[in-house]
Amino acid sequence: MPTAFTVTSLPVRIDETLCIANKGCTVCVDVCPLDVLAIDFDKGKAYMKFDECWYCMPCEKDCPTGAVTVDIPYLLR
Amino acid sequence: MGACLTLQTHTRTVDVLVIGGGTAGPMAAVKAKEANPELNVLLLEKANVKRSGAISMGMDGLNNAVIPGHATPEQYVKEITIANDGIVNQKTVMAYARNSFPMIEELDSWGVKFEKDETGDYAVRKVHHMGTYVLPMPEGHDIKRVLYRRLKRVRVDITNRLVATRLLTAPDGCIAGAMAFDCRTGDFHVIRAKTVILATGAAGRLGLPASGYLFGTYENPTNAGDGYSMAYHAGAELSGIECFQINPLIKDYNGPACAYVTGPLGGYTANNQGERFIECDYWSGQMMMEFYRELESGNGPVFLKLNHLAEETINTIENILHTNERPSRGRFHEGRGTDYRQQMVEMHISEIGLCSGHSASGVWVNEHAETTVSGLYAAGDLACVPHNYMLGAFVYGKIAGESAAAYCAQTPLAEIDQAQVELERTRVWAPLSRPDGLPPLQVEYKLRRMVNDYLQPPKVTRKMEIGLARFADIGQDLEHLSARDPHELMRALELHAIHDCAQMAARASLFRKESRWGLYHHRVDYPDTNDDEWFVHVQVKKIDDAMHCFKRPVEPYIVNLKELEKTAYQRMRIFKDAPADSPNQVGIESN
Numbered sequence: 001m002p003t004a005f006t007v008t009s010l011p012v013r014i015d016e017t018l019c020i021a022n023k024g025c026t027v028c029v030d031v032c033p034l035d036v037l038a039i040d041f042d043k044g045k046a047y048m049k050f051d052e053c054w055y056c057m058p059c060e061k062d063c064p065t066g067a068v069t070v071d072i073p074y075l076l077r
Numbered sequence: 078m079g080a081c082l083t084l085q086t087h088t089r090t091v092d093v094l095v096i097g098g099g100t101a102g103p104m105a106a107v108k109a110k111e112a113n114p115e116l117n118v119l120l121l122e123k124a125n126v127k128r129s130g131a132i133s134m135g136m137d138g139l140n141n142a143v144i145p146g147h148a149t150p151e152q153y154v155k156e157i158t159i160a161n162d163g164i165v166n167q168k169t170v171m172a173y174a175r176n177s178f179p180m181i182e183e184l185d186s187w188g189v190k191f192e193k194d195e196t197g198d199y200a201v202r203k204v205h206h207m208g209t210y211v212l213p214m215p216e217g218h219d220i221k222r223v224l225y226r227r228l229k230r231v232r233v234d235i236t237n238r239l240v241a242t243r244l245l246t247a248p249d250g251c252i253a254g255a256m257a258f259d260c261r262t263g264d265f266h267v268i269r270a271k272t273v274i275l276a277t278g279a280a281g282r283l284g285l286p287a288s289g290y291l292f293g294t295y296e297n298p299t300n301a302g303d304g305y306s307m308a309y310h311a312g313a314e315l316s317g318i319e320c321f322q323i324n325p326l327i328k329d330y331n332g333p334a335c336a337y338v339t340g341p342l343g344g345y346t347a348n349n350q351g352e353r354f355i356e357c358d359y360w361s362g363q364m365m366m367e368f369y370r371e372l373e374s375g376n377g378p379v380f381l382k383l384n385h386l387a388e389e390t391i392n393t394i395e396n397i398l399h400t401n402e403r404p405s406r407g408r409f410h411e412g413r414g415t416d417y418r419q420q421m422v423e424m425h426i427s428e429i430g431l432c433s434g435h436s437a438s439g440v441w442v443n444e445h446a447e448t449t450v451s452g453l454y455a456a457g458d459l460a461c462v463p464h465n466y467m468l469g470a471f472v473y474g475k476i477a478g479e480s481a482a483a484y485c486a487q488t489p490l491a492e493i494d495q496a497q498v499e500l501e502r503t504r505v506w507a508p509l510s511r512p513d514g515l516p517p518l519q520v521e522y523k524l525r526r527m528v529n530d531y532l533q534p535p536k537v538t539r540k541m542e543i544g545l546a547r548f549a550d551i552g553q554d555l556e557h558l559s560a561r562d563p564h565e566l567m568r569a570l571e572l573h574a575i576h577d578c579a580q581m582a583a584r585a586s587l588f589r590k591e592s593r594w595g596l597y598h599h600r601v602d603y604p605d606t607n608d609d610e611w612f613v614h615v616q617v618k619k620i621d622d623a624m625h626c627f628k629r630p631v632e633p634y635i636v637n638l639k640e641l642e643k644t645a646y647q648r649m650r651i652f653k654d655a656p657a658d659s660p661n662q663v664g665i666e667s668n
Contacts, residue, residue: 001513031128033299034292035238035260035564050564052292052518054299054331055405058128072409075290076329 011055011073012037012048018067019045028059028068082563084506086265091119091234092485093478094255094270096241097304098122099130099297100467101457102276103224104474105481106233109274112482118233119268121257123277123567124299125237127225131278131297131434131458132467135218137401138337139191140204140466142212143177147201150174154636156208159646160361161437161463162593162606164317164614167635169462172444176472181212184471188223190216202341206357206645211337217401239266240567241303243501244273244311244453247491252311252452254493256501258570263509263563265502271488272452272481275440276474277304279322279458280578282571284428284533285525288329291518295324295331295427296458304459305431306574308440309581309624313448315617316461316629317437318585321429321534321597324360325368327381328425332403334381336360339398342390344383347421348376355649360435361464362595363646369426369534369596380421391417426596428525429533431578434458434465436597441616441629446477449618452488454481507558508569514559517568521575524551528579532586534599541583548579580624581617588626589615 019025022044029037029046036050037059046068053073060068071077095106098120106120122129143153153174158165181199185191192200192213203209214220228235240260245253245267254269281296292298309315325334325346336346336358348354348371355367372379383391394417399407415422433439439461446454456473458465465473508514531544555573560566591607592600613628 001515003516030125030237033124033129033133033297035124035567052298052568054292054294054297056133056297057404058133061134061404062128070405070408072330072405072412073290073293075288076293076409077412 008051009074010048010051011053011071012059013069013071014046015067015069016043016045018065020065021046025064027062027064031058031062033058082263082509084263084265086267086502088267088269090269090490092116092271093118093274093481094268094272095120095274095276096255097130097276097278097457098126098235099276099278099457100132101470101474101477102274103228104471105274105276105456105478107227107231108475108478109482110231110233112479113486114231116482116485120228120233120235121239121241121268122235122237123240123260126228126235128221129299131300132220132402133297134404135220135401136214136467137217137397138214139181139212139468140337141177141210141464141468142181142199142201143174143210144181144199144201144212145178146198147209151636152208153210155638155642156205157464158634158636158638159642160206160359162362163612163643164437164593164631165463166443166632168444168632169442171635172476173462173465173469173472176475177468180468180472180475187227189220190214204337204340205359206649211341213338213397215397240570241307242505242570244307245269245493245497246311246450248494250312250450251491252450253491256498258505258563258566260563260567263506263566265505267493267498269490269493271485271490272454274454274456274477274481275304275308275459276455276457277459279430279432279434280305280575281430281432282575283430283525283528283578283582285522285529286331286428287425291521291525293331294430295326296430296432300458301571302431302574302578303571304455305440305581306577308448308453308455309577309617309619311450311453312619313450313453314441315581316439316441316614317433317463318431318581318617319589319598319615320362320437320594321582322432322436322438323365323429323534323596324427324435325365325379325424326427327409328378328423330406330409332406334422334424339381339383339394342394343386344381344394346424347380347382349378349380350376351382351421353651356651357649361646362436362597363649364595365426365597366595366599367650372426379424381424382421383417384419384421388418428529429582431582432458433461433463434470436594437461437463445480446473447480452484505570508560508566511557511559514557515554517558517560517565517572520551520554520558521568521572524548524572524575524579527551532579532582534596535601536586536599538587538600538602541587545580545583548576548583552576584624584626585615585617
């Protein structure tokens with residue numbers, strides 16, 4: 001069936017200057033209850049892959065370098 | 078992309094399999110292991126045990142602490158019997174109440190911090206209609222860490238990112254294990270076990286939040302009702318499914334208004350005039366009914382009122398509410414320009430869900446956490462022990478763990494039925510081999526929108542019948558779901574569970590031809606409570622591949638109620654011109 005690529009604003013932001021995924025850190029990916037974060041292995045940085053966020057914040061709280069910020073999803077803001 | 082995966086099947090054998098690593102699950106695993114350290118105990122978690130379940134970011138207090146000097150088990154059993162309009166198996170509530178204080182002391186010894194007064198006594202607050210049971214936990218954000226330490230200490234085996242989809246049963250109907258898949262690799266897992274403890278939390282992704290955001294639910298959306306579905310397909314009885322969970326929340330935000338935190342400090346639920354309209358903010362069906370009526374009236378909407386409080390009180394409230402349970406709350410208020418000091422906070426009612434932790438909808442268990450399937454136990458939000466909350470999850474986790482350990486000692490490992498394994502593996506992997514199918518999230522949106530349209534109270538017979546027809550159509554769509562990777566596969570399989578829960582919610586609601594529990598089961602075409610015919614539990618069970626509802630009598634009470642007490646929760650609305658000695662104030666005897 002025909003499908004679309006629709007752009008969606010995402011609630012989780014990663015500051016790539018602070019993210020140390022390139023050193024093997026996966027803390028934010030590990031703690032997400034919904035498993036929506038992933039590591040971009042080309043860049044060596046974490047990113048939000050799926051728009052399925054509970055804005056519960058373990059990713060932000062547990063990040064060792066303060067690279068993660070959780071915004072309230074746009075639909076709720 | 079499905080074609081690129083090399084999918085494998087893994088089989089392992091354990092004594093006790095605990096499914097769900099949130100609140101009840103870790104406690105069950107620890108207690109099974111403590112009961113018999115020789116047992117091989119596996120804790121299987123869909124996310125990561127460190128931060129999973131309803132309390133991933135901690136909890137701001139206990140809602141139902143039964144602490145000597147403040148409340149007695151008998152008093153608590155009365156309160157919950159009345160709050161749940163009489164339909165309780167009191168033995169299960171009593172088993173909770175008697176274990177409540179020992180559990181608080183044990184958690185305290187593990188390092189969970191509860192509020193204490195200057196004498197070292199627990200600082201219990203009154204929020205319920207009659208008794209005093211609320212114990213704040215201003216530093217409750219640490220609770221998952223404490224549990225994790227305990228799991229490691231007693232050497233419970235943990236596996237993360239495995240999504241359980243079906244239980245295995247032996248030819249005689251006893252439990253034989255469970256099946257799961259890995260949401261990172263797609264691999265299929267067969268876990269043989271002597272006993273299984275289900276602790277998979279609420280069915281929180283049933284209704285659609287008013288925002289339309291699929292994951293903006295009150296419950297952790299990982300809790301999609303998987304356990305309700307697994308128990309149903311294993312032939313277990315479910316109970317009180319028609320007693321929906323509906324909570325008062327901040328409008329557009331999934332956090333509770335937290336009467337438990339703000340109430341004892343002077344905050345309250347108000348109408349647009351800033352006036353109180355209910356005398357008790359404890360969540361019950363009757364409270365939600367009054368909330369709903371006010372919301373829909375000319376005095377609506379409803380607000381949380383804090384702006385009359387002193388600066389230091391508001392600081393205390395912010396400190397608790399913005400660091401525990403729902404820590405993004407402060408960010409939400411900031412975005413809206415809401416300051417507790419200045420404005421009242423607009424409130425609304427949540428989407429519907431199934432959750433015995435808050436209402437009474439769950440898998441039927443007795444006071445030993447046994448379900449009706451031999452070898453299968455249930456605990457936490459999923460297990461039907463009304464209004465059990467977090468502490469009830471811990472207590473029933475403990476009961477389930479100890480019961481399961483005892484069961485293991487007398488039971489051999491059941492044989493598994495290879496046909497069940499084949500059937501389930503085919504069902505689980507199917508969406509990966511359909512490149513041209515329906516996207517799971519789009520189907521989920523439609524299903525949950527229909528749940529709102531047809532099942533959200535006030536319940537109307539004809540609407541629920543139409544709802545069932547729509548759910549049947551969507552059932553056909555489930556056979557055409559497509560998943561591009563194991564993550565999407567998780568959403569696709571969750572959708573099957575949500576679909577089961579939607580049907581159970583509709584059928585149980587249609588079966589109970591009366592109104593009860595305030596808004597939770599408000600049937601417009603059967604507006605009255607009918608104790609003559611419906612003073613019973615309504616059970617849902619799979620029989621010969623079809624969904625059946627039937628009555629189960631309420632066990633004789635072990636704590637009797639007085640006539641005036643029975644209706645205490647029906648009389649919580651505040652009338653403006655009520656005399657000072659209003660009969661609304663009902664005390665409860667502590668026996």
